[in-house]
Amino acid sequence: MIHAAGLTKSFDTKGGETVHAVRGIDLDVPRGEAFGFLGPNGAGKSSTMRMIACVSPRTDGELSILGMDPNTQGIAIRDRLGVVPQQDNLDEELTVRENLYVYARYFGFSKTYCWAKADELLEFAQLTEKANAKVTALSGGMKRRLTIARSLVNDPELLLLDEPTTGLDPQARHVLWDRLFRLKQAGVTLVLTTHYMDEAEQLCDRLVVMDGGQIVAEGSPAQLIARYSTREVVELRFVPGTQHAAEPVASKLVDRLEVLPDRLLLYTQDGDDTLEQAHAAGIEPVASLVRRSTLEDVFLRLTGRSLVD
Amino acid sequence: MTTVDEKAGVRAADEPIRRPATAWTYRIRTWEYLLRQWRPYFWSGLAEAAGAPLLYLLALGLGMGSLINKRGTEALGGVTYVEYIGPALLCGAALQIAFSEASFATFGRFKWHRTLWGITSTPITPAVAADAHVMFISTRLLFSAALYYLVLLVFGAAGGVAGILMIPIAVLTAISCAVWIMVLSATIEDDASVAFNMVLRFGIIPMSLFSASFFPISQLPWAVRWLAFFSPLWHGNELARGSALGGLPLWQAAVHLSVLIAVFVTGFLVVRKRFEKRLVV
Amino acid sequence: MAVSSDRAVEHGVHPLREKLRPQPGVLVLRIIPLQLSAGRSRVVLERALRSSKSFRWTIISGFFEPVFYLLAMGAGIGALIGTVDGPTGPVAYAAFIAPGLLATSAMNGAIFDSTVNVFFKLKYAKTYDAMLATSLGPMDVALGEVGWALGRGALYATAFELVMLAMGLIESWWALLVVPVAILIALGFAAVGMAVTTYLKTFQHLDWVMTAVMPMFLFSTTFYPIDVYPRGVQILVQCLPLYHGIELMRGLTLGAVGIGMLGHAAYFVVMAIGGVLFVSRRLEKLLLT
Incomplete structure (x- = not known):
């Protein structure tokens, strides 16, 4: 699903300095795997995620998503991705149901299909009762569930989640994990970043630890514990x-x-x-x-x- | 290691010096805080406060004035057009600033930046915070009105010596509207931009147009003329014009002044209550 | 150019479109690079229409602003000035300023939509980030947003023209062209406005934009003919785009249409094309980094 070799991302800051956010990482994520990025703030996780999501061109190295090159086929790749950004960017001018509908429309589906999909996903996210509420009236956990539901409108083959449960209470986290398990069982490839070790242990088949823009360790949770502790x-x-x-x-x-x-x-x-x-x-x-x-x-x-x- | 450092840190700190505080100390501190927030915008604000009148006076006072003066200015009371609109432009500009400070800026401190919750989690009460806001907005108004007055002087549109009274008059006019807009800012929860747009489009703009700012209301049909009485700006314009050009009977001046003071005082009392209602939950 | 490609997708409806989505780039000979557009700006427009429900009062109120100006200045200043020398000879003051206000409101609407609104969605609401996480391209987003702004502008222009008609301020059949010309004016300003917005960093920068627009409003002969200025100032005013917009509108509603109108129109065509070309280059850089 994802293949990266020597993947690099650098930004130029205002002061003219160059920030090396990602310093040449190698990755291979096969279909159906739940793959995690662990690392402290500023380790380069989000930059990597943005490159995989085809909204940030790589500075150097190889990257192929679903067998395509993000530089030239960004739209075709994004067509088959689901993205849950670190901060919810729901459309506050629309209702809960409209959020799902409009987002599905962005992918070009027909109107009837989009409404049906919206209702199906409301059910999935346990938000059916809130269908006609404004987004601003939702709790943090509800917003997060809605964002995740929104990322599924196109039945993505690959789902990218940037800190999916940060800031949520334990109940909300468990509901989300439950939903993510179901997706995993349905064969969706999950790629997530997290600060929560319990989350990584719960969800990930395999993970990498990033620090300073580089991968410092890789393996299944059990392997990593055996190797480093x-x-x-x-x-x-x-x-x-x-x-x-x-x-x-x-x-x-x-x-x-x-x-x-x-x-x-x-x-x-x-x-x-x-x-x-x-x-x-x-x-x-x-x-x-x-x-x-x-x-x-x-x-x-x-x-x-x-x-x- | 960590523990030792922490302890050393505590020991190194000086014993804080605290002076006894009254409600006024708190008002002044909060006012000072608001001024500090404004400081980065001081120079650009000043440039705007001086640039806008310059443009209005050139375009309307001189440009449009040339057409009006040509045809005779009896309707304006025999003064040139730039002299006629000068005092009203000063009041109108103050009103604009009052609107922007009392609307989005104040609302933002409730909703977006939540600074008012920060302020009132100290010994400062919501009412004192409201007082400080009124003090701060008045200060801003004072600065720009004074600057506007200087520009009017340059254009010879500032009237006689009593024309300097235009400055406090403009501040009073604008702050009397500002407190009512603050009431709105302290009340609404969502859709602020819709609410403020309404105030601007159905309040501030018509008020600026129909309050004898650009032409005497005697030029309007009878049916709409009386509406001006409900516009604080009209009272302000009449007072300002009276002080710059003279010819305003004392009893009329007293009426205008009373209306403005009444609008301000009632609004001020309501806004203190609203701040309390919003911030003490 | 860009618009026609979008429309081609519309017309070239695949029989299976309702069941299957058109694959980007398959149906049309693409003019815009694949990376920039999925030919689906229509759905961005649909979102705008849907969201407009939550601020419908703001939209309705936008119609009243120029009407208040027309009523107040037309009656009040009109009584002081009497008639003004228009392009066809002396005209009532209200008939003189009405087309000016129409052009000005087309400008204001376009600039507001393309700066403040776009900036807010770009930096704060992150609306465009959400759009670009899907298979929409930056060009779809830009065209959809510009389309929405122009649609609104056309609505306002139509409503204002009806007010003018009711007040007896329209003197020529050429006035039928007022709405399309309003759209052209709006397009010119929106394209340039959006190009400027791609460089803005803070809300304070937006204030600067507004500060630049205000003198244009005051000096571009909305309220009085250009000959009140000395010659030097006249030339300066003639460089401002709004002046040409007002000349267009005044010519149409007062019935003074000549070959010179093409020159005024050309100003906006250049603004529109230049702006759109520039924006499309900037957007990819800005949104996909």
């Missing part, structure tokens, strides 16, 4: 500040240790065993917890803990 993590909580006292002792127990303001993270293959050893070594935390490694551990390992922007 340990099976389990022991979290030892302290009164803030006192964790430093336990640091030298704890660091002897494991290969990798993270110091946070109020706790120590010990990366280990067997959490219970490590916790016992810690107690035996005289470490007395306020509370302790053994959990499985998550993508978050991978992510922080790869991109560091300090803010990048």
